[in-house]
Amino acid sequence: MVELQWYLYLSAAVFTIGVFGFLTRRNIIFMFISIELMLNGVNISLVSFSHYLQDPRGQILAFFVITVAAAEAAIGLAIIISVFRNKETVYVDEMTETKG
Amino acid sequence: MTGFLETMFSPGSADMILTIGTIVVKIAILIGIVLLHVAYAPYFERKVIGHMQVRMGPMRVGPHGLLQPIADGLKLFFKEDIIPAQADKSIFYISPVICLFTAMSTLAVIPIFGGFVIANINIGILFVLAMSSLGAYGIVMSGWSSNSKYAFLGGLRSSAQVISYEIAMGLSLVGVIIMSGSLNLTDIVAAQEAYPLKSFIIPQIIGFFVFCVAAMAETNRTPFDLPEAESELVAGYFTEYSGMRFALFFLAEYIGMLLMCAIAAICFLGGWNGPFEVPYIPFFWLLVKVYAFMFIYYWVRATVPRYRYDQLMSLGWKLMIPLALFNVVLTGTIKMLR
Amino acid sequence: MLPELFFYYNATVITVLSALVVTRSNPVHSIMLMLVMFFHIAALYLFLNAEFLAAIQIIVYAGAILVLFLFVVLLLNLKKELVTQIFIVRWPLGLVAMAGLLVLMFAGIKSFTLGPTGDFTIEKIAGETHTAAIGTVLFTEYIVPFEVASLVLLIAIIGAIVLAKKQIKT
Numbered sequence: 001m002v003e004l005q006w007y008l009y010l011s012a013a014v015f016t017i018g019v020f021g022f023l024t025r026r027n028i029i030f031m032f033i034s035i036e037l038m039l040n041g042v043n044i045s046l047v048s049f050s051h052y053l054q055d056p057r058g059q060i061l062a063f064f065v066i067t068v069a070a071a072e073a074a075i076g077l078a079i080i081i082s083v084f085r086n087k088e089t090v091y092v093d094e095m096t097e098t099k100g
Numbered sequence: 101m102t103g104f105l106e107t108m109f110s111p112g113s114a115d116m117i118l119t120i121g122t123i124v125v126k127i128a129i130l131i132g133i134v135l136l137h138v139a140y141a142p143y144f145e146r147k148v149i150g151h152m153q154v155r156m157g158p159m160r161v162g163p164h165g166l167l168q169p170i171a172d173g174l175k176l177f178f179k180e181d182i183i184p185a186q187a188d189k190s191i192f193y194i195s196p197v198i199c200l201f202t203a204m205s206t207l208a209v210i211p212i213f214g215g216f217v218i219a220n221i222n223i224g225i226l227f228v229l230a231m232s233s234l235g236a237y238g239i240v241m242s243g244w245s246s247n248s249k250y251a252f253l254g255g256l257r258s259s260a261q262v263i264s265y266e267i268a269m270g271l272s273l274v275g276v277i278i279m280s281g282s283l284n285l286t287d288i289v290a291a292q293e294a295y296p297l298k299s300f301i302i303p304q305i306i307g308f309f310v311f312c313v314a315a316m317a318e319t320n321r322t323p324f325d326l327p328e329a330e331s332e333l334v335a336g337y338f339t340e341y342s343g344m345r346f347a348l349f350f351l352a353e354y355i356g357m358l359l360m361c362a363i364a365a366i367c368f369l370g371g372w373n374g375p376f377e378v379p380y381i382p383f384f385w386l387l388v389k390v391y392a393f394m395f396i397y398y399w400v401r402a403t404v405p406r407y408r409y410d411q412l413m414s415l416g417w418k419l420m421i422p423l424a425l426f427n428v429v430l431t432g433t434i435k436m437l438r
Numbered sequence: 439m440l441p442e443l444f445f446y447y448n449a450t451v452i453t454v455l456s457a458l459v460v461t462r463s464n465p466v467h468s469i470m471l472m473l474v475m476f477f478h479i480a481a482l483y484l485f486l487n488a489e490f491l492a493a494i495q496i497i498v499y500a501g502a503i504l505v506l507f508l509f510v511v512l513l514l515n516l517k518k519e520l521v522t523q524i525f526i527v528r529w530p531l532g533l534v535a536m537a538g539l540l541v542l543m544f545a546g547i548k549s550f551t552l553g554p555t556g557d558f559t560i561e562k563i564a565g566e567t568h569t570a571a572i573g574t575v576l577f578t579e580y581i582v583p584f585e586v587a588s589l590v591l592l593i594a595i596i597g598a599i600v601l602a603k604k605q606i607k608t
Contacts, residue, residue, distance in 0.1 A: 002445045005547055007486075010449045012543035014456050016536045021460030024525045024532035029465050029511060033472065036503065037456050040479055043495075051486040055556035056575045059488055060583075063576070066498050067587045071594035073503045077510045078601035084514050085604075093526065191470065222567045226493035233501030237473065237508075244466065244512055256512060263505060283569055 007048035015041030026091045028083075032076050039069045126218045130207055138354045139169040145398050152402040176350075179343035184246055187340070191245040196341065196348035199238030203355040206231040210362050211286045213372045213382035224285040225277060228363060229270050232318060235356070236262045239337050242349070246340035254336030257326050257409065261317055264416040265324075269314035271424035275307040275431040276300055276367045289371035299370030303434075306427040308368045310420050312396075315360035317416065319353065322401040326409055357397060358390070365389035444485060451478050463524045465511045469504055476500045487560055490569045 014037060021034030043062045050058025084090060143158065143165065150157025158165030183192060209224040211217035221227060236259045243255015277283060279300060280291035292299050301308060317324040320336075338349045365371060365386055374385030407415070455475040462468040476499050483492035526532075563571050576584055 002442055004552060005550065006445065006449065007482075008547045008550065009544065010452060012540060012547065013453050016540045016543070017453070017456045017460055019539060020532050020536035023535060024529040025460065026524065026526055027465070029507065030460065030468065030524075033465075033468060033507065034460055036472070036499075037459065040476075040499075044479065044482065047483055047486050047488050047491060050558070051488070052552060053555050054558045056558045056572060059491055059572060060576055060580050062488075062491055063494065063572075064583060064587055066494055068590065070498055070503055071590050073506055074594045074598040075601065077506055078598040080510060081513070081602050090514065188466070191466065194470075221489070223489050223493045223569060226490070226497065230493055230496040230501060233497060233505075234473075236501075236505055237470075240505075240508060240512065241466075241470070252512075256509075259505065259509065263502075266501075282567075 004048060004052045008045055011041045011045035011048070013041075014038075014044065017041075026093055028080055028090050028092050028095075031092065032073070032080070035072070035076075036069060039065055123218060126216070127208075130212070130218065131204075134204075134207060134355060134358065137358060138351055139173065141354050141357070141394070142172070143169050144394075145401075148395065148398040149402045152399070173347075176343060176347040179346075181343040181345065182340075184248065184340050186247040188245040188247070191241050192340075195238045195242035195245060196338075196345050196352070197238075198241065199235060199352035200348050200355075202231045202234045202238065203352045203359060206359050207355070209285060210359065211289065211366065211371070212386065214286070214289075216383075217286060220284065220286060223283050225273055225283045225288075225367075228359075229266070229273075232269070232356075233263075233266055235352075238352070242341070243337035246337075248340050251337050251339045254339070258320060258337055261320070261324065261326065261412060261416075264413060265314045265317035265420070268310055268416060268420035268424050269318060271421065271428060272307040272310035272314060273367060274424075274428045275304050278428070278431045278435055279303065285366050289366055289373065292370045293373060297370065298373040300368050301370075304368055304427070304431070306423060306430070308364070310424045310427065311364060311368065313415075313420060315364065316397065316400065317412070319356045319360055321357070321397060323404040323407050324412055325406060326412060357394065361390040361393040361397070362386070364393050369393075441485070445482075448478050448482050448485075451475070452482070461524075466508070469508050469511065473500055473504055476504070487563055488568065490572050 018034045018037030018041060021037065022031050025031055025034065043065055046058045046062040046065070048058075050056060050062070080090065083095060087095060089095065146168075147157040147165075158168040161167040161171045183189065206228055208218040209221060209227050211220070239262065240255045240259040243251045243253075243258070246252070276288060280288040282288060282291065296302055316322075320326075338346060341349060369389045370385075371389075372383055372386040374388070378384040452475055455471050455478070459468050459472050459475065462471065476495060480492040480495045483489070483495060558571070566574075
């Protein structure tokens, strides 16, 4: 039997790799991919909690996380397309319109 | 699936080797049957379309052209394998494999007759939908990696088409799921025995219609063969492929057709149940239904002209999806009232 | 023995692939690696007796969200921009933040103990299939969040159309 801790270590590793990608990439598409990585890391821990605590609530929460991820991807990618249409760039350090 | 994993991984289990052995034998049988089918399906198609257009079809190789598939196979096997210079090599290599993998792995959950199924999992229909949604990757990636305008346009068209019609296909199967109360394909066949004609064809006629149209769009067949429209795009997403790599796409396409026919036969037409039992051949009625459905595919190809792209999209989004949703609501209401 | 091997294989592949995903310069390669990673995560879910979630993971994440990413990448056609610098100038700071977070999380996990277990046992799941078990909970206890989720999706659909439309006729 694999200990619960190992799943949590894996989840933490995936999450922090996502954080690293989100903080350091310039390309906005990679930033979105990093967000998906983070959500997946959280989902791994939720499902493993659900299994080890024998409680369905973890899986329900993971289900909602996937729903929100789908909504986020749809809106986010639409924003990317409209930004690209106006600015011809996908690099976040070149998107400085809202700077005061 | 849970039970399967537990038997696979339970320590010191003597049944383990037996279980794996049975599965391997089943896989071998199924792949043998499917490859034989794929060899002769194009021959069947050319013959059917030939006779519909008042000509003979393939006649040269062997009696009535019966050895034509072998000649075609040999030709493909010995063709030179050309890779475009500007292609993205790794993705160019892997995309036909993705296409074939998604088609072949779906075969694992298709029950041939009661008890003969490689993986009798409880989420059978979901698995079928998941794998068919992954088929879009092979198509769009092959188009992108060939670095050719025709292939790229074909890939984009095809992935948009597959994604749109997948929604209609999934929703048309929801009616079946509501009526049988299960996602397991074997249980769905068992649930149909209580209905007239031992099938869901009468109560789910709207769903069946939507499924048929969506299946043709999903496998890129005429009248929805825009991704490979010869007159506009050469051959669509696999324009740059040759030799065995092209054969892999060809194989994937025909296995995809076989799968769609099998799913239609299992989910809507009652699977291996027929008007009477045929002794020693438990899968007789499934085969009859699958080939009848496949004949309709060829028939449609020989008679219906190709749609325009905007017509295809508006048909999918404005007619098929609302129809499938209406079917879901209708089925749910009737199920609740009974 | 085999369960441990299965888990270690999956864990290694998931970690290595996620590290590769955030460091590729070509978004298409990154998305393909992510697809393989989602498969391994789905395998992990199967192993945790969550077969419905495994199917959802493949259908929604791999079949819908990732295809959407791929579509946008292909629409923007980013090929010419691949040569530019992929990380921000101060990327070591990100590495430090990541390492700090990782240490913090690992320290927290180390002192973790399991609370009381519920009644969602393997026998119960096997008795009524995982889909039915999850569905029963979702449509009774969590019906309001479920409806809210449908509203969120509706807003996402409308928002995506409004944002991606070329120009809105007034």
